[in-house]
Amino acid sequence: MPHHAPSTCLSNKPHDNRVSDAAVHFNGCLPAARLGRFYDSLNPESQQRIARINEKVASLRVRLETTERDSTAGARLRECKHAMAQWRAATGRSSQPHAAASKSGPASRSQTPATPAFGGATHPADIHTKASVMYFKNGQPCDVPDLAKSFPHQKIPMADLLCEDETRNPIMKPAEDNVVRYFHLPANNMAWVEEVIARYYREKRPEPGGLFHNGGSRGPESKTEMVLQPGYWRGQQNFDANSEVHARHMRPFCSGISLDSVSSEPNPRNMVLFMPYLHWETDRGRVRSAEITKEAGKHNLSSIADVIKEAKHQLSHTQTGDTIAAPEWAPQPSPPAFGNVDKKVALGQALRAAAALLEAMDSHMEEQLTMQYLHAEPPMHPRRTLDQAYYGALRSTGTRDRDQVVYRGTTPQPHDCIGMDACPQCNEDIRKTPRILMVDQLWLWVLDEKTVITSFPRRWSRNRPDPSAIHKSLRIRLRNARHGEISSAYDLALVIVDETSRVFFDRTKISTKQPNLVELFNAAIRDLTYKQTAAFDQFLIYTHLASRDYKRQRHVSTDNSSQNHLLNINPEGELLKEVKDIMDELYIMMRIKEQQQSVMESFVKHIRRVITPLARSHRPAVAPIPAPWDVAALELNSPYTDDVAHFREEDQRQSAKRTLTKADMLLQDVDERIEELRALLQNARNTSVALKDLLTLKQQQAGVIEAREAVKQAQLTLKQGQSIMIFTIVTIIFLPLSFCASLFGMNAAELSTDALLPLATELRLMFPISAGIILASFLFAFSSGVFANSGVVLVRSAVSFVWNTAVTWVVVKTGLYVVGREMLIKANRLREREGTVTGAMKAEVLRREKNMERMRAAGHVKALARQRGPGAGRGGRGSSDGEGAGMVMSPFGEGAIPGSPSPFLGGSRESVVDHDVELGERVSRKPSSQVHLVSGR
Structure with missing residues (x-):
């Protein structure tokens, strides 16, 4: 009989009797009255898991409530408490949550774990951040003693890895001859790297202000100083105190490190590598990390006024009884005034506050790391977007980041719909998460051929398992490694470098969250090419329509839609801008891949120098790598000693050959990835060239239209000139006649006996008055002075002001x-x-x-054909004068x-x-x- 989960369960899948979800059912599905009975019915393993999860939750809750400096998670926790109190008040429940019975064990809280007092690593970011540890013995994975879980999921707190206690720090313990160790630091933190390398050599970390950092006459004295000398460490950083935070990065670099201060080794076995690689992040995570980075800068560069203001803020909260003073940037909870609150509204607020608290808890460790180490000495390197990695001098790249092809391809597009339930597009858009491309850094050290140390970041807010994470993919690959695949530290380093460089290019990995980079760019280029083809076809159509209208003398009408379409370049301009953005992003990615190729070539060259003598020698030049079987029990005088040594030597040569083969394959893979990006870039360039040709054709067509308009205006001007000529001729003819008629029609004494004024008096009145009127008219018409036009402008402005004010008021x-x-x-x-x-x-x-x-x-x-007869058409097919019915190729590329x-x-x-x-x-x-x-x- 199938099991049906109750309606109150957090999951709609049956999980009542499943061990993996017993904690979910216990904490989220059962009422308080049934907790004890359900807990007693579980097996000891499930009970321990519930106790462990509840202790972890209680520890995190206490840590958020008692942290010295308030965080986003602490503010979200207070908001969640307030929302839950509102919901209890609205539903009539008790103000305090029900405490589980004592026999249910996990219901009771645990205290905050004690802060270890060693190595100076007392910050919560060091205590609660985990570093991964992996061991390989005789080419096979093995578990690390004294660590929880098993390979490859064993981790250790960063505080233990930074401490000077050999019993707690595995990197300080001596490594066996047949063991390869791997330690991974989950952030590009320069302080961690220096401390861990110093712990590896059991030395003191060099002083920040010493000659080791500032340079001087004396050379390095310790092995830590040899590995971290400026040429291999701080001298490779590409930023200064005045640079933007996102400009911090290490130059692509790979080199061998010699630990012999007297004479340099010809083939040093220690190695350092800095290499950029592509990854991704959600847009929400990018925005949140930018906010925390900005707040960390303000906190580091606070002025006296800010400090006084913050102190007053904390004092006011202390006087009111608050235990934690929230900064201005943290979201403030609403006042605890409940009143009459609707049950549904209260429930919605509680669920929303719980979701915000979960998101803040996921990013709590990243926030603590950023606030502690972003502006420390030496500083931490934050993650960079694609544009931040290329335009490091820009202060903000938020607008450019949201113009990425990946962001546009993973963001829901606005559309018209009648409702979410009836629109399949809306239901599909709900599952979409906007994502962007990031550029991360791989820092890798091979120390004494036995230890590999890496440092690269993880995605923001990813405390939970992330299938697309680099280190998660690396753990899966190492867990499934074949026998003898990891026989040396160089084999492990090759796997790490290959895994970081194959992001977005590994066809075997299927992830629902990681964007398919190549497919998104292919789709964007195909869409632009399709629109470009359609625009070219439409250009031909409207060109023909405009030509037909011109031939039919329709250009004098008011319908100029064809010409307007031909003169409008906005659609093609938008397409050209999009293809330009695509080309820029592909160029940046190709540049990163070329940097990877350069680093890998140096990396492989260094491996060849070290391993090639081992692959060619007949006798081992150094201490041989032990065979998988145990030969320690063999006596020195045993007759099989020479055979064992021969097998050791042969196994060493074969392992070296496999390492060289994998190195060559790594270079071939990066060449293929560069060629794939180059093919995408070439397709985008072809589309760009086609759009530019279309714009050129539009420009030429605009010239044709302008020429037609010029001809039209010339014709109109000619007609107007002819009309004016006719009027001028008529005026010349009739003007003397009109003057004579007017003169002899005047009532003058010389012309009429009844006149009152003589002709001379009338002429003296006519000519001065006419001259004054003509002169005033010429002044207003042809004067370029200010006074002539100012009066007209003033009167016109006054009338316009009164008219516009009245009309605006009425409207x-x-x-x-x-x-x-x-x-x-x-x-x-x-x-x-x-x-x-x-x-x-x-x-x-x-x-x-x-x-x-x-x-x-x-x-x-x-x-x-009928008139010519049946034989007229037989010769046409093979005629050479071009009059046949042969197939002719179209100039438009549409075939014959x-x-x-x-x-x-x-x-x-x-x-x-x-x-x-x-x-x-x-x-x-x-x-x-x-x-x-x-x-x-």
Whole structure:
């Protein structure tokens, strides 16, 4: 009978009797009255797991409540408590949670673990951060004594790895001859690296202000100083005190390190490697890490005023009884005033606060590390985005980060829908998580051929298992390693370097969260190429429509939609910008891969110098690597001693050959990855060139349109000149007649007996008045002074101010502005729709017209063939004068056009027109997104 989980369970899967989910069922599904009975029914293993999980949760809770400096998780914890109190008040429950029975063990809290007093590592970031430890004995994985769990999941607190107690620090214990050790530091923290290497050699860490760091006349004295001398460590850092935080990184570098201070070794066996590699991060994690980085900078560079303000803030909270003073950047809880709160609202607030607390707990360790070590001496290197790694001088790259191809490909796109339940696109977008590309650093040391130390970061807020993490993939690969695959420290180093360089290029890994880099870029380039092809087809269609309108003398009308589409370069400009962004990102990734290739070549060259003599020698030049079997019990005078030594030597040579083969394969793999990126870049370049050609054609077409408009204006000017000439001739003819008629029609005493004024008096009045009016008119018309135009401008401005003020008041008070705005928006939409529909209709009409012309032409050809007789068509196929019905290649790359001569060979222009019609027919059948491109959106 199948088990059905109760409605109160956190999971909808049956887990009541499953050991792996007993803690989930205990803490999240059962009521308080059933906790004791359920706990007693479990086996001891499940009881111990529940106790361990509850102790861990209680320890984390106490640590958040008692931390010296408030954190985001502490503020979220207070908010969650407040929301739970509101929910209890709304549901009528008791104000305090129910305490489990004493026999249920895990219900009781545990105290905060004691802080170890060793090595100065007393910060919570060192105590609660785990470093991974792996051992290989005789080429086989083995468990590390005194550590919990088993290979490859054994970890140790960083505080233990930094301490000077040999009983607690495994890196200080002497390594056996047949053991290879691997220690991984989960952050690019320079302080950790210096301390761990000093612990390995059982020496004191060099003083930060000593000659070891500042340089001087004396040379390094200890092995730690030899390994961490400036040429191999701090001299390779690429930042200074004035650089941005995200500009911190180590230059790509690989070299051997000689520990002999007297004479340098020809083939040093110690090695250091710094190499960048690609990884990814969620956009939410990037934003959160940027906020913590900014807050860490403020905390490190606080002014006197900030310190006084923070002290007053803490004092006010202390006087009110608060135990923790929250900084200004931390979210503040709402006041504990409950009142009448709806049950559903209270439940929603409680669930939201719990989710925020879970997210803050995941990033608590990263926050503590950032606040402690980001601006320490030496500092920690934070993770960098793709643009931060290339544009290190920029202060902020948030806008550029959200313009990545990966971000656009993993972000839900806005769309119109009727509701989430009825829209499949909305249901699919819920599962999408915006992601971006990151550039991380691999720091690797091979010490004395027995110990490998690496340092590289993990994703933000990933305290839980992450299948796409580098170290998780590395653990899986080492767990499944074949017998003898890890026979030396160099084999292990090759695996680590290969695993960090193959991110996004490993086809065998299937992860639902890690973005498929190559496929996203291929899809983006395909989409741009498709749009470019559609834009080219539409350009040909509208070019033909504009030519037809010009021939039919339609250019004088108000319909200029074809010319407007030809003069609008915004769609092609947007496409060119997108392809330019794609090319920039591919170039940055290729640059990172080329840096990896350079580092790997130096790495492989160093391995060849060390291992090649071992692979060619007949006798071991150094202490041989022991065989998998135990030969310690053999006596020196045993007759099988020489055979065992021979097998040891042969096994050593074979192991060295396998190492060299894996090194060569590593270089081949990185070459293939670079070629794959180069192919993507070439495809993007082809699309960019095609878009530039299209813009060039549009520019040339714009020149043609301007020439046509110039001809049009010249014709209009000629017509206007002819009209003015006619009016001038008429004026010349009638002006003397009008003057004579006016003169003799005057009521002057010399011309009429009834006149009152003589002609001389009338002339003295006429000419001065006319001269004054003409002079004033010429002054206002042709004067360039200020006074002539100022009066007109002043009067016009005064009238315009009064008119605009009155109209604005009336429109705002009566609500006509809102109505007019809505009508304008609706009119713009209708205009856009009209342009789209009109363009499609024009293309359809043009296609029908050309089809009719082709049908009539075909009928005419058939009629001519009948008149010539049956033998007229046999010679046409093989004729050499170009008049046959042969296949001619189209200049547009669409294959052969049957039955039409090539326009480049002097053929008819109708073939080109017919091809344009076919292009218009194809575009009219394309989806609406390309019709929008036709309309100039």
